Amino acid sequence: MIGLDGVSAQALSDTIGAIYDCALDPQLWPDTCLKIADLCESTGGGICVHDLRHARNDQLFVFGYQPQFLETLGSQYAQSPMAAADIVASVGDVNILSTDRPALLESRFYQEVLAPFGLTDMIWFPALRTGGRMASMHASRKDKAPHYQQFEIGLFKLLSPHVCRALTISDALDIRTLRSEMLEKTLDVLAAGVFLTDRGGRVVYMNETAARQAKIGTSIRILNNRLDPVDSAARAALSVAIAQATSHDDEGATNPRSLAIPAVSGAGYIATLLPVQRGQRRDIVAPFAASVAIFMQDPIEAPMMPGEAFARLHKLTGAELRVLMALAQGLGAKDAADMLGISEPTIRSHLQHMFSKTNTLRQADLLRLLQSSTPAVRAPQAL
Template identity: 75%
Template sequence: MIGLDGVSANALSDTIGAIYDCALDPHQWSDTCRKIAVLCESTGGGICVHDMRHVQNDQLFVFGYQPEFLDKLGSHYAESPMAAADIVAKIGHVSALSMEELELAESRFHKEVLKPFGLLDIVWFPALRTGGRMASMHASRSDEAPHYQHREISLFKLLSPHVCRALTISDALDIRALRSEILEKTLDVLVAGVFLTARDGRVVYMNAAAERQVRTGNSIRIVNNRIFPADPAARAALSKSIDEASRDDIDKDMSEHSMAIPGVDGAGYVATLLPIDRGERRGIVAPLAASVALFMQDPVQSPLMPGEAFARLYKLTGGELRVLLALAQGLSGKEAADMLGISEPTVRTHLQHIFCKTDTPRQSDLLRLLQNSTPAIRGPQRPALVPDPS
């Protein structure tokens, strides 16, 4: 194969097969990015999402980089040779920083971003454009290796159309991977423990509060990757409820089901089960392969739901409150719409109603009013104010 000496047909076939597997399961991109990097004899790589409307860059499935470098790259991306090249490049067009036309050697980007972190060269291609967001796949070499040569660039050119097709098939970055990250960040600020389970009862996700509840161990533990209440009766009831909530023949409009989870010391939690493997909920939690959501709440310590007093004060509807709390987590209007399973115009309509009810002229004023009126949420972070989109 011309220009690909040393790359076996089996290695290429396995890598291309892995790329198309990612179309159905975007979380496989992490391993696939590593496969591609190994073929190209690279020390780092991954997928970068560039949000051109909000001048934001998110690194997904990356490896081989210092966190400080990723921060530096994000803050300087707009002035990098990569940003300028991607504006005019076609989807799948492969470039390397060492290419003569990019004039990297004496650039400020090379001196201030790459060189301090020991990076010599980056090869990449734009892989997906959707709305105001663009995604690119990249691999990199440290300064202990030579610049990318014809062999590695040819290999990237061979793989790029397959990567572009796989991302287009599932629109993985917009619909699954990014939503998964947004979902996890949102769940981690909740006071209630959130457990997401698969159809067979295996726990596929726990938020920060749930992890703390398990570490305490008074009421629940994780045994064989399943929730294991200390109380035998609660254990049997929970197992039965998860099984029933996961069944295909369950009433699609089944509401949540609550039950007691006593602890060994007399305390315990109130658990609420919600089937999520159906309808719009299915799309939201698809990246986590979850069938049932279990909310574990301490009835003594849990404060008023964040924003509830605020909603009562200004007579907000449930829909308006959900939109407000989503925006308070730093989500854009589109991200809030995706998370809540509603349209972006509906988000804007709710927001206009909230402006009228709270007598606030702009989103920043509204979120500042909410922050000043709502008790702090216990957890690793607090709701952040976001700049006005205007």
């Protein structure tokens, strides 16, 4: 392969190879975007997804930008020169903002979006159109860096067909966006707190319950973006458990592990670790770059199984279920009898029938069975 002036053939070959590696593993895109940006001496870059139906602008695999810039760009993208150019552009067509530099400097987009964050120019090309969304790859320069010239345009033109093919092969944006949205909705209704961490124990995602547990902070906290049990022994045990769960040398690493995460004043959570970096598990959580899923459950607050389902499971009668639910509220036999308008001997008779049907011997065992039949989901609650 013949390189462009200033870029070796080996560097171009390595970059194109990295692009096609992304077709098989979308999580390689951040490093590949950085590699492309380095070739054209850019300070920022990444992939942008434009939802044409909902006027949304999402940044994926981006680097070198302040969060405020990304928010500003997203809110004003529809009115930007980039959006206008992409309407008529074909997939793979390369554009730069400074094609008409005087007009750019006078534009509201430059003055309100680029200039406040020191950005001087952007180069990009539409890389994929699928359904109501379009994706583009971009790079940018800031501060006093010169505007993009023919060299950078030529480099992007050389690389754009490979990027477009790689994205089409894997449809990486659909995998990331759709799986992330579906996974988030699923995890957010779980009764247990779910923390997804990388190999180093850094939290890359947590559901609503987990965020609430960390905010309360009596058993588990987030410190330097890592899970930090309040109890020192639990902190050390969790660190070891994460390391073991992500170890390729550990034959038992595919199995879940459980450990106690005590609270300052007693009780606390039971943490169960499940490796997610293997096989289909890895594909499902790849959007979060997670290696371990940690389920944090408070056994005291575990919601009870819906009575109707429990009754059908154990073939309880309606009368027996009413007695069971009354006792589950903490009522004694006499109070339950008074509430239901029946006698204490009838309560005891129903209990004997339920013991037989559930293979339990005592009221405590029966209530424990009901309590342990815990549903995985809960109604969403605001933080």
